[in-house]
Amino acid sequence: MRPRQDPNPIEGTTMAALPGPAAVHTHPDHVQVADGYTATLIVTGYPAEVGPAWLEPLLSWPGRLDVVLYVDPLSAPAAAARLRRQRARLESHRLDDAGRGRVSDPLTDAAADDAAELAERVARGESTLFRVGLYLCVTAASPTELRDAVTHVRATAASVLLDTQPATWRHLQGWQSGLPLATDRLHTRRVMDTDALAAAFPLAGADLPAPLPGRPGPAGGILYGLNRASHGVVWWDRWSQDNANGVVLARSGSGKSYFVKLDILRELSDGVHVAVIDPENEYLRLADAVGGATIVLGTGGVRLNPLDIPAGDRRDQARTRRALFLHTLVAVLLGEQPPPAERAALDRAVLTAYDTAGITTDPDTWQRPAPLLRDVTAALTDQDGPAGQMLAARLTPWTHGSFRELFDGPTSTVPAGQLVCWSTRALADELRAAGMLLALDAIWREIDNPAADPPRRLVVVDEAWTLMRDGDGARFLARLAKQARKRRAGLLVCSQDVLDVLGSDLGQIVIANAATQVLLRQAPQAIDLITDAFALSTGEARALLTARRGEALLLSGTHRVGFQIVAAPAEHRLCTGELDLDD
Template identity: 50%
Template structure:
């Protein structure tokens, strides 16, 4: 038979020395604090700062239910005591005591909830045991825990001459050796237990095994923040921040890490911020606005799903594209004339409703202008004149003619920096359409991400906003996520289409916000006071990650490895330093080469 004493010897410490307020447990010290006072109002998870204390802290919450008959009798006595005090004060001509009035009202409400079975009473005790290797560190750690507790409006006291029972009360044996308790109702207890953590739940991935990618570190606990957009209800995201807050940096960081997991991607890049990333990973850059780079808006998809009327869909898109190109909403008469002309130019090119003709060479914008001019009506002639800059004028090389750029690859970046501001919105729309045609005509299924940076350029245009909204609604059907990145919250949140795009994003990322925009952000994303203050004071790269169902929120700071940072940074000072390091000197050497490096080890 095994000796019980020997088992206890193994489980317990080698020695135990009891002092007035501390214990020497083996080679370290411990002291216990008792919570004797609680705040009047709390929110769920209010004990999380204690749970995330960086030192060695044991927290024990002892809960003992009170039988309903006992609770009802106790509340009846408490109500009678309060009522008698009120009446005694009234007969003596005293003014009402607000604290007594509030306590009486709370006791009455609680008594009715217990009588209806809507709640129960519990005896609750909360103990905190701090561990440290020496007396000085123990005093510092205990003071830090006391400061956190007092910041939560709790009152704590040391277990003077009861250090041993206090330590035993925080051991995982479920025995309350101190019994310094307060009475809680169900709602108050639910706010305390279970403890909530500022960390997101561990992702399981879309296929059960992929845990997502690293977004950064939790600013509260320092734990890694892993997130998988493809494991959410939809794969879309919205990223809002003021200029310079790090929104593009965080987006590029996620994109780079997703590429390592086999995700393919397409990027609308108005400022050429993703070009270096694409060149590093072997992606393809389509520099719209450069000589000889052109996309034909009349192109049909390379392959078509069975039963889908691709030609009709193409005609509808051309209405949207031409409205964006002409920077106006077309009237009913103009739409009728355009529809007739578009169908006519497709017929002239031999493209009809027969799917066998959809692989023929499509018409061009100049063919449409010619057909409109031949129509002879005032509306058609006016439309042809308005198309002249894009068919024979300054922008003809961008929109008029057959497509000259390939739009396939594991990463395709549409770089728009060389384009004038006046045509960036229609060019973005044309690039988005090229991406969408590739997504919907893929023969091999796979996860795909579409990034639209500086989306405000497109959102300020009604036709562009509608196209982006339709993509946000339909992307999930093709295992595709839409990542909208913008610095202008008003362009997104001020319109019904913009708010609909936000509501269709299961991943929502907010970085530092301007004071002028924080009210709109707070209202639309339902932020509390602490979250507002965090966004107003956040440093570069600090962000608030929200899930679309609002159940989980986490504050994080993006972190990148040196190799990742070198690829994705767009800081002008860092890029200038890299260019200086890469530039050859007068003797042909680079700056990082030392004299004598030509053939072997350099020695002074």
């Protein structure tokens, strides 16, 4: 007869036995649990004074380290009796030294004074004593890695003046003490008061703050990477900050464009509309892969008329805004603000050109074809006085000369799509800043359209130093940074020329209005300016000087976290231009 088998072998088994390992092998310096090796360190010595979050270096240690803290309160009578014995022992030492004619021990004197002060606080109910046990459980994949990890953890503990001792022949009890069973098998305790114990709690860490208990987690956001200190996930939502603006600063070759492309891909997946100013054709293949629109300024047939009034805009000042923008464009073309007489002549010429085209202050006339830049110069030439004729002559290269292609006709391309990439690489250097300004103006006209429930929009300006070198272009960018938040938009400024961005007052305005700031590796020549502008600590500045490709520092208010950029294989190939989305 075969023995009867239990149909449910788990029934009757205690819960403590179910999740346990099949076997635990004990050794003098560690225990082997399944495929892992664990060693326990007992904290036996503490510094005389500690600051807030003094356990943070251990909590942020880059590896598998469990920091175990056992706390048992002492009753008031037991605490008072313990303090009386401690004070009596210290005072007897002091009296013995005095009776033998010895010089008093300063350590004994300090300990006696501290004990007396603590006794007074306990007697007044201002503090409570606790019996505290602090253990560090280190886990690694092999005995060799475990020994190296234990050495590193002991050095980290020593850096905050903590003395540690291995639990030799007691590592099994140490491993059991580290389990979430609230059972201390080592029983190595130290008496602490309320202040010291409160400072030991992990109130600060390398990770971004999590939602408070009972609060819902963030509904949006994208993955930035992995925390370099804790290996946690850095998940960031620029749209839940004070504003959606951002800035990315890095030296060449540090991974800036890769990070920005990854940011664009993930924002697109979140339903955000993105427009990119691309001076080096780095984003064209990405736009083609995801079905976006590309506009290559400087090629034949691509024109932008700066005097166009946005379609559907019925606001009273629409024509006046276009006239003011033309003042900004002319200043960028000439490289300086014209003299007051020429500016006055330009203003009269713009109004004359609009009136000649039949466009008045009546919104019903704004659908008519807008005048061109050459019409404005013709109106300048017809004016009496030398100012208009001088300005018309200065604008000749852009109306009838070598640079007229971009303005010589009505707007030929109307951008549309969730991702629009404006390339300015084909433009001559003399037109590069003007082309970026025209592209930004076209983007802004779409953002500023008073439509109901507009989508979230992100404007990415790569190599922003091209505009920052020009005062009027920088002013336009600063206005965009200030006004984008009110229109459900954000401005992301990227540059590898840190000195041009931070070396001007307008660049500082753009930085100050960016709630999300990402810094990658920096050059030694710029690190002092970066440190002052972003209030970096010495450690943060050193980390930026030695950061490898793809390592970055995220700053936002009081939040500071270093992270390693991570991407899925398909994302990586899209960002490097090796794969189309259909592949």
